[in-house]
Amino acid sequence: MIFQKEHYFGIFSIDTTLLQKVVSEALSSGGSWCDLFFENTSYGNLLLRDGAVTSGGFHVDFGAGVRVLSGEKTGYAYSESTSPADLLSCARAASAIASGATPVSPYGTPNPSRGTPNPNADRYPVLKGWESAPMDSYLPWLQELEAKVKALDPRMVKLIANLSFQSSDILMYNSAGELKWDSRPLGSISLMAVFSQNGLTENKSVSRSLRAGAEMLTPELSDSLAREVVKGIDQRFEARRPKGGQMSVVMGAGASGILLHEAMGHAFEADFNRKGTSIFAGKMGSRICPEGINIIDDGTIPGLRGSLNYDDEGIPGQKTYMVEDGILTSYLHDRISAAHYGVRPTGNGRRESFRYAPLPRMRCTYMESGNAKADDIISSVAKGIFVDEFSNGQVQIGEGDFTFFVKSGFLIENGRLTMPVKDINIIGNGPAALADIRAVANDLIIDQGAWTCGKEQSVPVSCGIPTVLIDKLTVGGE
C-alpha cells in the first residue's frame, strides 16, 4: 500500500527542509553522495504449539540511517530517533568518511528513479492490513491448519505453526533530491511437524511467505500447507543415505532455485566483482553456460517475498537478465557498483533495516523454462539423484564452491526414481555446474517459501527453477 508522502512525513516527524539540512550537514566534510533511509516497522507473531496458540507478541523498530559516500568509501550512522538533533548528529558521524573529497556525484544520475511513487503500480497492494483486525482473529485459521494436518496423517505427534507478519513504512531521500517512499507488507507461515512410526521419528518443515496482508490466510492456503507438510513422509521413513560420490543431479522444479541463488546469484553480485573476489570477475560478455539458458533476478513479480517497488536506495524495482542465452550480461548493482562499472543501478541495493548500509542483493532469482519435459530428463539419467526438498545453502565467493542441503529426494537408476534419500549435502563449483547443465524443462516454478539470504545482513528473497539436469555434482553419502 503506497500512501501520499505526507503520511510518511508524519510517521517520522520530518519535512523536506529538515531532509535537505541533514544532507547538507552530512556532505559538509566533502562527501560525494548522501542518502537517508527512514524506517518504521511493526512485527507481530502468533505461535501454535501443543494444540493451542499460547504465545504471541508484537515488536516495533523505528529509526533512520545516514550514508555518506566519498568515492567508493562509505560512512554510515543511524539513530533510533528522528529528531532533528539526532539526525544531524548521525550526519556528522557518517561524514567522517570524507575529508575534502570533491563533491561530484556519480550516483545520482539514473533518470528512471525519478518520479513520484505510483499507488496504482504497487506490487503488493494490501486488501486487509495485518493490524486492521485483532490478533485473536487469526487464531481460528491456525487451529484449522493444525486440524487439517492431523486429519491427513495421524502419525503427526507434534506441530508448531508460527504466523509472523510485518508492515514497514519506508522513506528515502538523497543528495540528488530524489524522494521515494514505500510501504512493504510481509506475511509468513512456517509449519514444523514431527511424525512417529514404529518408534522412529521424522520431521518436516514447510513455509509460505508473501508480500501481502491478512487476506493471504485463506482456507486454500491452509489446505495447501497441510498437504505439503504430510507429503512424502512415507518415503522419509524409508529413506536412506545413498552411496556418495560424483553423479548426475536432477533438480526438481521450484525450491531447487536455491542452486541458482548460491552457485551463481551471489557471484553475480557486483560488490564481489568490483573487489575482484568473485569467480565471475572480468567475465562480463563471456559464455558461462550452454546456449538457451536465461538466468534472471526480478523484483517485479507481484506479491513475492523478494519483490520491491523500490530498492533501499530508491531505485525502482526491475527485472534484470544476468545470463542471456548462456552469456553473462549483467551483474546485480547498487549505486556504488553501478557508478564503478558506468552502468545504471539494477535496483539491487538492499538492506536488512535502517541499521545497515545497502549492498547489492538478490530479489527473486530464477531460470527461465527450457524446452525439455521433466519426465524425459529423469528417463535420460542412468545413475543419479533427483532432489526436490531443500533447507539451506552456502557459497564461497572466491572459489565458487557452493553447497545445498537436500531434505529429501530419490535415487535415479536406469531412468526411474527408486530409493528415497534424505539429509544429504550436495557440493559443486558454480562455473563448472553452469557449464554442466545438460537439459532444462518447460516447467518453471517460483517457490513461495520463506527464503532469507544472510550475506552480512538478512533480507527476504525468492527463488525458482524449472527441472534441470546437471551432469555431475558431488553428493554426500556412505
Add this chain to the structure above:
Amino acid sequence: MEISKTEIGLARHCLDYALSNGAQKARVTLSKTLMNLIGILNGEVDKVSQSLDRSIQIQIFADGRFGSFSSNRLEKEGLESFILKAVSTVKMLEEDSFRDLPAVERLEKNAMNGNELGLLDTSLKEITPERRRDLSLASSLWSRKNALEKGFKLISEEGEYSDNFFDSLTLDSQGLYARHCETSFEIGFEITVEAPDGRHFSSYWWDAAPHFKDLQWEKCSEKALERAVAQIDPKEIEGGKYNVVVESECAGKLVTPLLSALGGYSLQQHNSFLEDSLGKQLFPEKLNIIDFPRTYGENGSRLFDSEGVATREMPIIQNGKVCTYFLNSYMAAKMGMPPTIEDATHVKLLPTGDCKDLSELIQKVRDGILICGFNGGNSNPATGNFSYGIEGFLFKDGKIVCPVREMLVTGSFLELWGNLIATADDARPCLLKLVPSLAFKDIDISA
C-alpha cells in the same frame, strides 16, 4: 553510554505500569549497545560506522496467558500505550498453565553493577576514532603486497575492526534485579589470492576479546593470507572412509548440534536425537563437555540466563554420560521435570590429554583429512544425521600432503562421537565454545 538512572527508572515504570494495568506478573529487559566499526579494503579505510541501539522487552503474564513484546521507542507516554496494547493482546491468546516466572530462590541475586564477571573494559571510552583507524590500517598487509606475492597474486584484502559496549538490565515482578555489562573487541580479515592458473582462493582469520589488551590484532591479515595461499593447487581424492582431524577454529560446529538436541524446545517436541538420553552412556568415556558460565573475564560468561536464573558450573556430558537437559521454567513445567538453565554459554570440551596441539594430533593420527572449514550443510535434529561440505588438507605419515576441496562429510552424530580418537589442547579463547582440535576414525567422505 551505560544504562542511566533515568533509563532504569523507565524500566521500573514499565514493570509497574504493566502490573497496574492487567498483568499479574511481568518481566522487563532493557538493553543498550554502542558499536564503532572501521572497514578496510586493500589497505585503505573503506567504511566507518557508529551506532547506538536501545530496546526494551516486556514479557506479560496475564490471566494465565503469556506474550512477549519489544520496542526501540523509549518515550514514556508511547511505552504506556504500547503496554496497554500488549496486555490486551495477551488476553486474546489461549491459556497456558505452564507459563510462570522462575521460583524466587533460583534467581541471581548478585548481578548488581553488571561487571561482577570482569567482562567490562573501561578503556573503551579512551579509544578515539583516530586510534581505531590507525589500528585497522596497521593490521593491513596491503602495503607489502608486492613483496608478499610469490607464486600468487593478491586480489583483495578486506578487514574489519569493531568495538562494542553492551549493557542490559532485567527486572521482574518478584524483585529480580540483574545487570550484565560487557565490552567486546573484534578484528577479522579475509584475503583472496589468484593462483597462476587463474583460480581464486579465499580465507579469513579473526580474533575477539572482552578486553582490548587481549585482542590479537597484529597478525590477523597475515594468518588469513597464509590460509588462503595454503589452498592453492587442490587435488581430487577418492571418496571413502578416512580418519579425520577437525581444526579447533571450526570444531565447535560438531558440538552445537549436541547442545541443541539437549535443549528443552527440541526435546519437548520429540524433535531430538537425544530424547530420553539423560543419565545414559551414549558417548565415549573420554568425552567431557562442561559449562563454566561463571569464569571470570572470559567470553560468554554469564551470571544469569534470560529468565534471571542464576547460572552454575554444570557438566553436560561427563565421561560420556549425558548429565543435563537445558530446561527453562516453561519447558521444565511442560515436561514435568526440574528446571535447569535456559542454555549453556561458556562451554568447554575438556582435552583428553593425548596431544598438545594440532600438529601433535596429526602426528598421532598419521593418515587422514584435516578439516579447516565447513562449507554449508545441515543436520536432522530428529535423527542426528548430518552432511557438511568441507575444505582442508590430505595428510600422510603425519605430514600435510595437499589441499583438498569439494568434499562432503556425512554420518550421524552418535556414530561420529563414538569414533573420537583424541583431542588436542588448543581451543581458541575468542570462541564461545572452547572446543580443541578433534580426531575421529572411520568417517565417510564423499569426493
